[in-house]
Amino acid sequence: MKRRVEDLALFGAAPAFERKLHVGQPNVGDRAYFMQRVERILDTRWFTNHGECVRELEAELAAYLGVQHCIAVCNATIGLEIAIRALAMQGEVIVPSLTFVATAHALQWQQIAPVFCDVDPATHTLDPAQVERLVTPRTSGILAVHLWGRPCAVEALQEVADRHGLQLLFDAAHAFGCSHRGRMIGNFGRAEVFSFHATKFFNSFEGGAITTNDGALAQQIRLMTNFGFAGYDNVVHVGTNGKMTEVAAAMGLASLRALDEFVATNRAHHHAYRRRLERLPGMRLLGFDAAERNNYQYVVVEYSAAADGPTRDELVELLWAENVMARKYFWPGCHRMEPYRTLYPGSGARLPHTEAIAERLLVLPTGTGVDAQDIERVCDLLELMLREGAALRERLGR
Ligand code: T4K
DSSP states (O other), X not given: OOOOGGGGTOSSSOOSOSSOEETTOOOOOOHHHHHHHHHHHHHHTXXXXXXXXXXXXXXXXXXXXXXXXXXXXXXXXXXXXHHHHHTTOOSEEEEESSSOTHHHHHHHTTTOEEEEEOBOTTTSSBOHHHHHXXXXXXXXXXXXXXXXXXXXXXXHHHHHXXXXXXXXXXXXXXXXXXXXXXXXXXXXXXXXXXXXXXXXXXXXXXXXXXXXXXXXXXXXXXXXXXTTBSSTTOBOSOOOBOOOOHHHHHHHHHHHTTHHHHHHHHHHHHHHHHHHHTTSTTEEEOOOOTTSOOOOOOEEEEEOOOTTSOOHHHHXXXXXXXXXXXXXXXTTXXXXXXXXXXXXXXGGGGOHHHHHHHHXXXXXXXXXXXXXXHHHHHHHHHHHHHHTHHHHHHHTTO
C-alpha cells in the first residue's frame, strides 16, 4: 500500500524524528578507558607539550598506518599550514575547489594562491590531466584531497609532480583508515594530513596528525609544531603552536580502541542506504572500492532531480523540517566563497564538473549516533519526497 505524505507527518504535525540526526555527530570510543586516562592526566598534572598520551597516540597511529613518522597536531587546518610551510610551498599551489574551505584557507593564510582545479566526475578527486594544464612557472606544489575518504589518483599526481618538480601534499582529513592499492593512506606524497575533528568518525575532540616517511621532514615539522624548540630555551626554527593536548590524545586513544566498531557500523549503514537508495530515481550513492580498506564515514548521494521532482535544495529543506540535518557538502565550492570569489574571479570557467557536482550533492547522517531503523525512516522520507514532489512543493508555498 502506498504511504501518503500525512503518514510521515511531513509539515504540520511533529517532525519524523524527535531528535536531530546530524551529519558528523561524534562517535564516542571506549568511555571507561578515556575516563581512566583523564584521571591520570589530572593526577600527574601533565596536560600538554608532547606528554604520555600524545606519545602513545603517535606511536599507535604510526603502527596502524604503517608509516614511519606521525606528528599529532591540534587540528588539521594548522597541520596543513605547517606541512605547506615545511615543504616551502609558495606562489601558486594547485588544489581542488570541491573540498572543505580549510584546504584553500591553509594556503591563502600564507599568501599562497590556491589555483582551483576541476575534479574527475567519477571520483570527485583532482583530475591529473587538468592539474598538468594549470602548472605555471609560479607553481610550487599540488595539494590534493582524498575526498570522502576515496583515494586520489595518487600515482598519476605523483608523476605530474615529479615531472614539474612540484611538492605533493595530501589533505587526508577524510581518509583515516582507508587504503590505496593495499597501502594505508598516510604514506603518499611528501606528507599527508589527517583530521580528528569531532565530526570525523575517528575523533580526538579537535585534532589531527601529519604523517610522512621522510625523517628530515618529520623532524622539521615536529619543531614547527612546538615554536621551533629543540629543548628548553633552545629555539632552532621558526614555529607555531600546533600541539595536541593530552586530553585530546586520550580521546584519540579511546577512539582507536573502538575503531573497528566504528567502521563496521558505518559499513552496515552504507549498505543499508544502498539497498534503499538504488531503487530511487535520480539518486546515486557514491561507492567505495571493496578491495580496499574504507571508513565509510560519508554517505554521499549525487541527486539529479526529475523535471517535476523536488530540487536538491528543496530535499534538504524538507529533510531539515523532519530533523534530518542532511548537508550540501561542499557546496558551492571554495572558488565561489570569499575571499576566493573576489580574488580569483575567473576560476569557475574551468570548473564545470565541480560546479555541476556541487549542485547535486546530498550527504546523509551515519555513524554510531543513528541505527538501522533511523536509516530506514530517512529512506522512507526520501522515497515519499520524490514521489510526492509536486504536492510537497505546494506545501512549501512554491
Ligand atoms: N580538510 C578537509 C577536506 C576537511 O573536511 C576538513 C574539516 C579540514 C581539512 C580541516 O580539519 P579540522 O581543522 O577541522 O581538523 C565540519 C567540521 O567542523 C570540519 O572539521 C570538517 N572538515 C567538515 C567536513 O565538517 P561544518 O561546518 O559542517 O559543521 P560543524 O563542525 O558545526 O558540525 C556539523 C554538525 O555536526 C553540526 O551541525 C552538529 C554536529 N555536531 C558537531 C559537533 C562539533 C555534533 O553533533 N557534535 C559536535 O561536537 O564542518
